[in-house]
Amino acid sequence: xxxxxxxxxxxxxxxxxxxxxxxxxxxxxxxxxxxxxxxxxxxxxxxxxxxxxxxxxxxxxxxxxxxxxxxxxxxxxxxxxxxxxxxxxxxxxxxxxxxxxxxxxxxxxxxxxxxxxxxxxxxxxxxxxxxxxxxxxxxxxxxxxxxxxxxxxxxxxxxxxxxxxxxxxxxxxxxxxxxxxxxxxxxxxxxxxxxxxxxxxxxxxxxxxxxxxxxxxxxxxxxxxxxxxxxxxxxxxxxxxxxxxxxxxxxxxxxxxxxxxxxxxxxxxxxxxxxxxxxxxxxxxxxxxxxxxxxxxxxxxxxxxxxxxxxxxxxxxxxxxxxxxxxxxxxxxxxxxxxxxxxxxxxxxxxxxxxxxxxxxxxxxxxxxxxxxxxxxxxxxxxxxxxxxxxxxxxxxxxxxxxxxxxxxxxxxxx
Amino acid sequence: xxxxxxxxxxxxxxxxxxxxxxxxxxxxxxxxxxxxxxxxxxxxxxxxxxxxxxxxxxxxxxxxxxxxxxxxxxxxxxxxxxxxxxxxxxxxxxxxxxxxxxxxxxxxxxxxxxxxxxxxxxxxxxxxxxxxxxxxxxxxxxxxxxxxxxxxxxxxxxxxxxxxxxxxxxxxxxxxxxxxxxxxxxxxxxxxxxxxxxxxxxxxxxxxxxxxxxxxxxxxxxxxxxxxxxxxxxxxxxxxxxxxxxxxxxxxxxxxxxxxxxxxxxxxxxxxxxxxxxxxxxxxxxxxxxxxxxxxxxxxxxxxxxxxxxxxxxxxxxxxxxxxxxxxxxxxxxxxxxxxxxxxxxxxxxxxxxxxxxxxxxxxxxxxxxxxxxxxxxxxxxxxxxxxxxxxxxxxxxxxxxxxxxxxxxxxxxxxxxxxxxxxxxxxxxxxxxxxxxxxxxxxxxxxxxxxxxxxxxxxxxxxxxxxxxxxxxxxxxxxxxxxxxxxxxxxxxxxxxxxxxxxxxxxxxxxxxxxxxxxxxxxxxxxxxxxxxxxxxxxxxxxxxxxxxxxxxxxxxxxxxxxxxxxxxxxxxxxxxxxxx
Numbered sequence: 003x004x005x006x007x008x009x010x011x012x013x014x015x016x017x018x019x020x021x022x023x024x025x026x027x028x029x030x031x032x033x034x035x036x037x038x039x040x041x042x043x044x045x046x047x048x049x050x051x052x053x054x055x056x057x058x059x060x061x062x063x064x065x066x067x068x069x070x071x072x073x074x075x076x077x078x079x080x081x082x083x084x085x086x087x088x089x090x091x092x093x094x095x096x097x098x099x100x101x102x103x104x105x106x107x108x109x110x111x112x113x114x115x116x117x118x119x120x121x122x123x124x125x126x127x128x129x130x131x132x133x134x135x136x137x138x139x140x141x142x143x144x145x146x147x148x149x150x151x152x153x154x155x156x157x158x159x160x161x162x163x164x165x166x167x168x169x170x171x172x173x174x175x176x177x178x179x180x181x182x183x184x185x186x187x188x189x190x191x192x193x194x195x196x197x198x199x200x201x202x203x204x205x206x207x208x209x210x211x212x213x214x215x216x217x218x219x220x221x222x223x224x225x226x227x228x229x230x231x232x233x234x235x236x237x238x239x240x241x242x243x244x245x246x247x248x249x250x251x252x253x254x255x256x257x258x259x260x261x262x263x264x265x266x267x268x269x270x271x272x273x274x275x276x277x278x279x280x281x282x283x284x285x286x287x288x289x290x291x292x293x294x295x296x297x298x299x300x301x302x303x304x305x306x307x308x309x310x311x312x313x314x315x316x317x318x319x320x321x322x323x324x325x326x327x328x329x330x331x332x333x334x335x336x337x338x339x340x341x342x343x344x345x346x347x348x349x350x351x352x353x354x355x356x357x358x359x360x361x362x363x364x365x366x367x368x369x370x371x372x373x374x375x376x377x378x379x380x381x382x383x384x385x386x387x388x389x390x391x392x393x394x395x396x397x398x399x400x401x402x403x404x405x406x407x408x409x410x411x412x413x414x415x416x417x
Numbered sequence: 418x419x420x421x422x423x424x425x426x427x428x429x430x431x432x433x434x435x436x437x438x439x440x441x442x443x444x445x446x447x448x449x450x451x452x453x454x455x456x457x458x459x460x461x462x463x464x465x466x467x468x469x470x471x472x473x474x475x476x477x478x479x480x481x482x483x484x485x486x487x488x489x490x491x492x493x494x495x496x497x498x499x500x501x502x503x504x505x506x507x508x509x510x511x512x513x514x515x516x517x518x519x520x521x522x523x524x525x526x527x528x529x530x531x532x533x534x535x536x537x538x539x540x541x542x543x544x545x546x547x548x549x550x551x552x553x554x555x556x557x558x559x560x561x562x563x564x565x566x567x568x569x570x571x572x573x574x575x576x577x578x579x580x581x582x583x584x585x586x587x588x589x590x591x592x593x594x595x596x597x598x599x600x601x602x603x604x605x606x607x608x609x610x611x612x613x614x615x616x617x618x619x620x621x622x623x624x625x626x627x628x629x630x631x632x633x634x635x636x637x638x639x640x641x642x643x644x645x646x647x648x649x650x651x652x653x654x655x656x657x658x659x660x661x662x663x664x665x666x667x668x669x670x671x672x673x674x675x676x677x678x679x680x681x682x683x684x685x686x687x688x689x690x691x692x693x694x695x696x697x698x699x700x701x702x703x704x705x706x707x708x709x710x711x712x713x714x715x716x717x718x719x720x721x722x723x724x725x726x727x728x729x730x731x732x733x734x735x736x737x738x739x740x741x742x743x744x745x746x747x748x749x750x751x752x753x754x755x756x757x758x759x760x761x762x763x764x765x766x767x768x769x770x771x772x773x774x775x776x777x778x779x780x781x782x783x784x785x786x787x788x789x790x791x792x793x794x795x796x797x798x799x800x801x802x803x804x805x806x807x808x809x810x811x812x813x814x815x816x817x818x819x820x821x822x823x824x825x826x827x828x829x830x831x832x833x834x835x836x837x838x839x840x841x842x843x844x845x846x847x848x849x850x851x852x853x854x855x856x857x858x859x860x861x862x863x864x865x866x867x868x869x870x871x872x873x874x875x876x877x878x879x880x881x882x883x884x885x886x887x888x889x890x891x892x893x894x895x896x897x898x899x900x901x902x903x904x905x906x907x908x909x910x911x912x913x914x915x916x917x918x919x920x921x922x923x924x925x926x927x928x929x930x931x932x933x934x935x936x937x938x939x940x941x942x943x944x945x946x947x948x949x950x951x952x953x954x955x956x957x958x959x960x961x962x963x964x965x966x967x968x969x970x971x972x973x974x975x976x977x978x979x980x981x982x983x984x985x986x987x988x989x990x991x992x993x994x995x996x997x998x999x
Binding site for chain 1: 558575578579581582583586587588589590591592595612615616619620621622623624625626627628654655656797799800801803890891
């Protein structure tokens with residue numbers, strides 16, 4: 003049943019007619035079909051009412067069969083028994099099918115794919131590689147474009163003659179980056195001597211998978227960066243860092259030579275050995291106690307733990323074990339929470355803490371909570387109002403001694 | 418049947434204009450009702466479907482309506498029979514329907530206004546269509562996907578391939594071939610499938626699982642079904658075949674009377690720890706009707722035991738197959754009936770008592786140990802409680818004589834949001850205390866603090882009538898509840914509305930989880946009241962175990978009805994009773 007596309011210019015005029023005819027026709031054809039269960043094709047096409055001439059349908063098969071076998075992949079057929087090669091070919095076939103798999107794949111990645119315990123994990127990993135490859139390509143193209151633009155710019159500069167350039171007086175040489183780094187270094191050294199400690203608890207190595215650990219390290223790098231840029235940085239401690247653990251290895255590979263020159267304290271000791279127990283506060287989203295103010299004489303601890311597969315209560319259990327005070331951010335009090343977990347990333351956490359340390363205002367600090375997670379700020383007065391209302395309500399309920407409360411009496415009472 | 422929308426302002430108008438849709442709609446509904454009244458022939462019905470978004474939508478709505486009607490009848494029957502346990506099939510669905518608003522059905526946005534051709538087109542027509550197409554992907558792959566989705570006829574797809582080949586000097590891409598293959602398999606065009614199979618063999622050294630699966634499914638109906646087994650071997654080189662692959666191969670083997678191969682494949686499927694599709698098992702039973710062979714029937718009985726051990730339930734049609742097979746066994750005179758089980762645990766048709774839901778002493782011991790080790794401790798006692806709290810609790814439980822009922826204080830108290838918590842709890846406790854039951858109330862420490870919702874005097878009354886244990890506010894109370902109940906022994910029940918699914922998930926393997934579920938069905942009291950103030954009524958507890966079972970001369974097999982949606986924590990209510998006439 004079709005209104006042919008060729009009618010599109012006239013559709014405006016034809017629509018009313020066709021619609022009415024359609025309704026009738028539809029009804030009748032359905033009945034007809036139900037009776038005969040044959041596919042009738044009713045169409046309003048002016049040309050196709052005459053049956054189309056027989057289209058040559060099977061010609062392509064012959065050419066497809068007669069062609070020599072193309073080698074899909076460069077792997078020769080004698081190492082066909084090799085599972086690695088077989089997997090490589092499988093991925094190649096998937097790519098032909100338009101699935102999300104990478105174009106090029108290294109031996110190491112192949113091994114990881116072979117080790118995947120399930121089909122779905124393999125699919126996920128392949129998709130990750132595919133996306134990574136796409137991003138790489140896109141950035142490469144961008145780079146080339148930028149380079150071309152720079153070349154253009156240089157040419158133009160050369161065209162402007164030397165005479166145009168006036169002698170100009172400057173106060174500084176252009177060494178801003180280096181100066182900034184030095185200044186940050188001085189501030190960092192100051193923080194090492196007099197700054198407030200902030201501890202990252204690195205004891206969660208065994209709770210994380212490879213991917214999560216990498217994410218955690220990325221977040222640590224970013225946190226350290228935000229701290230370095232701040233007016234009054236924390237003195238950062240990495241506690242419980244195992245000397246040859248996966249964490250340390252990953253950190254060293256990411257930081258490179260900078261690792262030994264970082265102005266932070268890394269130790270395999272626990273924070274309870276370094277600081278008095280009563281001044282430690284462990285920050286965890288599972289904590290029943292809500293943080294009200296930032297205290298400058300306390301040591302806050304952040305668990306460096308990316309928890310993708312649900313292990314709720316891990317950090318709270320750690321704090322309970324050591325009998326430490328725990329606190330969580332007052333997210334519900336200030337924000338109208340929408341979606342997402344209340345576990346924030348490490349860099350968001352340190353930015354919130356830095357902001358609190360410098361300004362002390364929660365509204366300012368909670369700017370760093372991702373906007374997608376909440377619908378906006380709550381008026382504090384509103385929050386307390388709600389609280390008062392709740393208390394009031396509870397009290398009114400208590401006026402009733404026993405039995406079933408019904409809604410009418412409530413309403414009267416509140417009025 | 419999509420329109421060119423240049424003339425119409427919005428689709429909703431079209432949708433709402435009754436003159437267009439009312440007629441066909443009614444006819445569909447009529448069809449459906451006849452359909453549900455017994456003609457079980459979906460195939461014929463769906464052949465009416467057109468490639469029209471709106472139309473399918475409307476049909477779906479009507480399907481839903483028809484189902485709903487059917488369901489309402491069903492549920493009314495259910496209600497009239499007055500039995501609906503917490504764990505019986507369809508209960509959760511009903512619960513969700515009780516508090517759901519009818520949402521307006523929103524129409525999806527119309528994406529592309531190209532309509533699929535219904536008959537083969539010539540190259541010029543394809544060119545024209547391609548010009549009209551505005552999309553990001555390539556036209557060929559998009560249109561072939563659409564065709565596969567709407568099950569166009571094979572000839573149309575073939576004309577598309579011919580067109581692509583003519584433009585591309587005789588070459589058709591692998592993805593188009595696979596989609597075409599899908600259509601051929603769907604329309605059961607075996608000769609076409611074999612052609613494509615030849616082409617693929619000629620062109621590609623290896624394929625991927627998707628194409629292998631389609632080829633297997635297409636080849637099993639032909640004379641060359643043996644090659645499907647070779648394809649299965651090819652899949653094994655790169656991954657474990659899916660249960661659907663095995664299903665296809667087994668069905669093929671049975672279709673061609675090759676029983677040994679079918680059973681070997683079945684064994685292989687089990688050895689991969691795959692759970693066979695119920696269709697596979699059904700095929701064995703269906704095939705068994707014509708075989709008079711003890712060896713084969715023993716294997717079928719093994720399948721029934723497999724269902725028992727893995728707590729699987731056959732569907733309605735499978736249950737019919739089982740019944741037919743039993744009744745076809747010569748010389749044994751089996752008689753099958755579809756029935757229900759009475760509350761007393763007796764089969765309504767033969768009067769035999771169904772297996773008890775009680776765990777055997779070994780199972781009980783095993784489950785208690787597992788709950789202690791995995792749910793409460795879980796490798797880190799600090800996660801759900803603290804070691805000293807656990808010690809205190811254990812000492813407390815051991816110092817008391819066994820309890821009859823353990824109450825989850827918080828869960829019970831929060832049942833009626835409008836009533837005061839302590840009052841609700843007190844009502845329940847005093848009602849149970851009157852029956853001279855030894856009670857244990859589990860709660861958290863904040864219940865003892867004086868507040869508007871927890872009155873001191875009422876809590877004191879509770880403590881007089883029952884033993885109480887209050888955990889820390891940040892501890893979990895459910896594990897304590899489970900442990901106390903298990904520790905008190907087999908007669909002890911617990912009161913909560915919680916389905917305990919998160920605790921079930923802490924258990925290490927499916928076998929233990931099934932044990933837990935069996936124990937839970939037999940020991941959990943859920944409160945049925947909707948309003949405070951009245952006498953507490955509990956959900957009926959099953960006293961029999963819903964599982965495939967035999968006594969040698971009789972079989973009782975629970976099965977799922979086609980139209981009842983059963984959640985994973987529910988069990989079927991309908992049974993197939995088979996017994997030998999003596």
